[in-house]
Amino acid sequence: QRAKFMVLNALQADEAGKKEEALSLYMEAADLCIKTMNEPMSASTKKQLQKLAKESLDRAEAIKTSKQLASLSQLDSLFDFDESLKLTTSTTSVTKPKDTTSKPTHSRNEPTQPTTSTSHAPSSGGERYTKEEIAVLRFTSMINGREYLPFMAADLQERFAFPMPYSDKHGILELSKKQRERLGGWKRPDEFMNEPQMILTVSSLSIMQTVVSDCSFVASLAISAAYERKYNKKLITSIIYPQNRKGDPIYNPCGKYMVKLHLNGVFRKVVIDDRLPVDRQGKLLCSYSANRNELWVSLVEKAYMKVMGGYDFPGSNSNIDLHSLTGWIPERQSLRDKNFDYDGFFQKVRDRFHKGHCLATISTGMISEAEADRAGLVPTHAYAVLDVQVVYGIKLLQLKNPWSHLRWKGNYSAHDDAHWTPELRKALNYDNKYAQEFDNGVFWIDWESAMHFYDTFYMNWNPELFPKTTCRHASWLAKDGPTKDSYTLGNNPQYKLEVRNKGATAVWVLLTRHITEKEDFAENKEFITLLVYLNEGKKVYYPYSPPPHIDGVRINSPHYLTRIQVPENGPHRYTLVVSQYEKHKNIRYTLRVYSFTDFKFSSIDNPYKMNKRIQGEWTAQTAGGCSNNKATYGNNPIYQLNIEGSGQAQLLIQLRAPKSYSNGFDIICVGTNGEKPFNKTTSGAFRPGYSALELTVPCGTYNVIPCTFSPQQIASFFLDIGSSVQSTKISRLK
Template sequence: MAPDGTLNFQEAEAALAKAAVKASQQDFDAAYDLYVRAAKAFLHLARATASSNSGTRVQSTLLSARCRENAAKALERAEQIKARRSAPTSQSAMETIAFKRRWAHTYLEDQLAVLDRSTRVNGHKFDPWEARHESIGPIANPPFKDPDGALTLSQSQAELFASWWRACESKDESSIMTTPNLATEDIYQHIVTNCSVIAGLAVCWEHNLRFGTNLCLSSIYPQHDDGTAQFRSDGMYSVRLLLNGTHRQAIIDDTLPATDGGLLLCASTRGTRVLWPSIIEKAYMKVMGGYDFPGSNPANDLHAIIGWIPEDIDLHGSGFQEEGTWRRVYEGFKTGQCLVTLGTGEALRMASAGPNLVPLHGYSVIGMSNLGTNGQSIMNPWITSGGGSVPNPSSRMFSRGVDSQAKFDGLLIGSLWMEWNEVCEAFDGLYLNWDPSPFKNTRSFHGWAHNGILWIKCTKFAIDPTNQSSGDDNYSEMWFLLTRHVVSKDHPSEFISLDTASRGGQIDPLAEDLLSRQSGYTNSTHVLVCSHLVNQNHPSMRSAFLSRSANRPVAFTLTVFSQTAINLMEHPRKLPFSAQVDGTFTSRTSGGNPTYRTFMHNPQYRLRLQPGVVQGSKTLRMILEATKNVAIKATIVWGGGKRVTELTQGDVQMDSGPYVYGTTAVGGLLKPSDYTLILSTFTPGQQSPYSISVEADGPVSLEAIPSEGAGMFTKSVKGKWCGSSAAGNPSFGRYHHNPHFDIQVAQATTLFCRLQHVDAPSGTAINLTIFRKDDAGQIKEQVVTSGSYADAVCGVATSPFQLQGPAVYSAIVSTFDPGVEAGFELTAYSSACPVSLSASELN
């Protein structure tokens, strides 16, 4: 069986024959599973054979036809068993058969199409790995030369480059493929541009020394019987890499760049020239577009080279847990299930690191200890000398805090020793690769995220409780790995995001609400999310994939690792009714979160959800998308489709959860009615275009609600309560000492006013009351008031009222308690004519 779970031709035929045996024994469940498995395998083989260059064209065509014939046979028998096992009605049986046919032909063909479209990377073709790739063929004479040509050199390499060196043509007998005598510190790089790759190769070799594994070596073909790479005298090698959703073949020759002194300008080794680091690096650099690879992070590189699960941890992120991370990483390192590398940022964070750390560089963790203090042994694989000799490791590393004779948990003498708290301070990134073999079940889904408006793919994972191991504490854990397919180093990195949520019981596609977005976008190739099941009796999980690209669709692979049986199901069908609106957060309409007085200025929409033919609550799904650097949120409130100035908990029907960058989603069941949809940014003044997409199973529409005072004449003034003018409410006997403002209009008009405090202490209650003034300027009767004193963040406002003009009115602004010194802003809105606001003295 291939590592990605697909069967070769003999295994597929064996599965087909075994299925027939199980069917004859009346074991229809086992027979059904085997027929489906065989059908999938034959479909895969049919496509692979049709595009193969091996053998004659006639042979390939005949074999492809045979595979498709066997696939159809297996599918037909699986459909018969399905119909017999479930004993459905005639109509139901037809629907079941039609569904299975669509699933086997359309679904599987779509999956293979995604992988086929991702075959060409950086101008070269990397076919999916097949068993035949393990055998390259007879030795070529003259030596093999890669038809794709030499790799592009980096600028640093080009400055020192003198000639190409080939091991197969070299008379230096010290060159070998591998040796057990190679020390981890012997692996180095002379040119620093791809430090992440070299750091990854070093930790793989250290793992091989500690645990007797063949990491990296097992990726090079041809191989010896023990699974280690074999030296080939014609210089031709086939390297197996996990790339764009599946293992693929990279064919290279052993031509390597060198200086005039014979020093290799690529991954190399001290002393005896061991070739495997150079071969692995060259194959991966071919995929990445050449030696001018700008660098990645070691976790991403090792995922491609050895297939271990990558995890990136921001050591200075808000969610980083120093002690919890240490315990998890140390346990994984000690047991050999975790490879650890580190990366510095643009600026060194720790002055005491001195010359031992450099910015934007990758480091290998080759030892960890919890004796006395928690710490790590760190190796820098960069050779800094400009000559042809390689310095002794002790000349570029130091040890401190460790007994000179000590060697425990992989700690190597002469390495840079740092305590864990120092590591967390000095480095920016912690990069991990986890062994996937402890997970008993792995499934992958390959799909497309289309350009422009956000596209979401929700995948549900149904758990089979009968396959759970009660003695396994990890059986409820599931890891979701989202991988963006790489096309070209010249394309800007698309941003991807992954989130998961869980719910128990049966899945109702139409009743499910969308996931609230918890994570922002990243331009990394991979995103890993670890989840635990909530209900272990009848658990189910779903994951949401979100991605955007300005210019082109993005292919992705979603892989799930689990201790329990998992089943991937496609996205629920789209709901029949939809609406979409585009808008812009401007400097005025970006009002910030509800703690800001400008929250009321955020864009708002009347969301009308109608009953339709079927009565009762309706399922609604909504996506809000903005630029990736703007944190946003969507809130649906019981506002009758009118503008809302402040949120009250009882009025909120549903929201998208915490503010997140770029994209957020909200959904659930709503009764048909008119609601107010509020779109808000976390911080006021952030500018960005946005798009709202709504789906529902009842008629739905969105209509923009005008901002407060839209279409009216507006006038604002600012003032301050201070000293004697901070007089408080009328019960304190000095109410008329509060700030006064004359409101003048030239003609009859409808007017309303809003008062907001600017920097008052939390809980400050305010009031606005408007009085008529007589011809002598004396304050007379009250015309309108904002009501009781209130401490709302949005302030207080009067209801609209009629003014007879020309006339002068007086507005008195006050706090409930006297002595509160703070600023305020008073705004008047007039329907028919301009309005004048001016401070007036107490008469």
């Protein structure tokens, strides 16, 4: 089998003109056949091996003597970009296969969905990543101590054919406690399957969860399989390699596979071998397909578990899992929100579900054992949503327990003869009598009961709904700004979004925090959100002055989706601010914008070439208070700015002081090279802890007077001054 697979790969390389790669594979296949013929075997098998070896050697010899490899000079020209790679041996030598290890991509073209060629969404060969973005993607390629590089076109040339069964260089995965207790060993498919196949039939009903606590992932596999089967689109099977010419994943007797997962902002390659954990009876201790000899479920799960650090990972939710599997846009809806529109939400999900626009799962919260037993449900457990229907005014969900057994026992369950009228059974093509005899974990539940027992509804939206998209990858260091942003947003990452629309439209923005450690799922302390301001795309310094147009809820999920309803008659400009509840460590993140119409998305420029921090204090002699205190106001510290030049200067002045005091500052115009813009201006209302002011002024001399609202408020402070003119000098007058 391995020899045949190698010859198949050699033929494909041969036809593609990759003669060196084909030659190497032919020679290795022939060598494997010759060595194997020394082992005991039937005459027919030996005859097949002899034939395969002869065909491989004949084709290899033909390549050696062909004109394409006839002269050394021709070979040299193939490698003239690097002198160290020039061949120095004879033309008949077999060169080592090229290293196909991918490097972090410099292109912004990611295979998540079609990208329209506009100023904001790069077409092929368009916009490239910045150095910062490359650094972010490189840093977050290390997940749980292993490197997963961005998926590139070169990865389609990954080598999968080997004389000996492939073993992952990272070794076997860490097992869960239940797996360790039952483990009989690690086996390859041909050791416990008669005729291993990658896919027999893609069906949600055949997917079985075992002892791994990844119910949300298995539920995600189930709804992806249901979508693929219903719409005949390769949603989940397209991420598995190797593939045949039709793009279908195939069984590899050599044991190497590659799975493409969307992780930390981009699709990444995950390489695994086919060794799977089995118990002492030879039964799989990982998720599997009820169709014997079918491998895809176990292999996709293994790839995901590898990234998550092993089969002992603490669990996640289907928003995270589905986004990793498909790149589809994650959204969550709490069913416990006080202002939740139950009917409107159900209607939206039903309409979009049947158009193939979204995939859905639903999860229970904490339920007592007694209540869970009565209901037939599992606490804190994810269920796949297989169907959404309204029949005779009754709102119904068809759900699947990833365990493939244990079902709902309430209204419209298999044993509820009272609600299953002949008309309803006919409308849904459902035989509850048959279902009573066979528990496959699939059941119907009415919407009212679902809202009572379930906590959260998860949806992942097809990104192809949006013809325009782009993204930014960035970092936010813990040292940048205060731990909490309840007083100032001045150090938060901020972006300008300009939507160029005529009619009313919608723009979605997905904030994704990059995950690099297993503990980020189990004990995540990073609560993130996205704030949207109607601020003409200008920088925001105060959280609630003005109040945000969209005040996001801070959650400890890696994904946060913001929907912006854009009124007609654009363009409209927004300021987007990344926010955390408390910063504990450096974070890396991706912002991806999805739109129906043209837009421009960019970081807000920092025009300040000169930046200086001054540490000062209000003492018993200098704490003069605000200008209302005429007798003492003159005692305050005074700092003078001399801005050289004849043009305009942009200034940013920020004052930081203890939050127990309200502070502010005044600016006095001493003189300019042109007309005075003002005699005196202020930072505005006095604020606890922080005040800021941006202004554009003629070059000249200005005095800055920091002060507290009341006199004799003794404290230290920081005065940060930024100027667009490099030759700005600052001195203290008193």
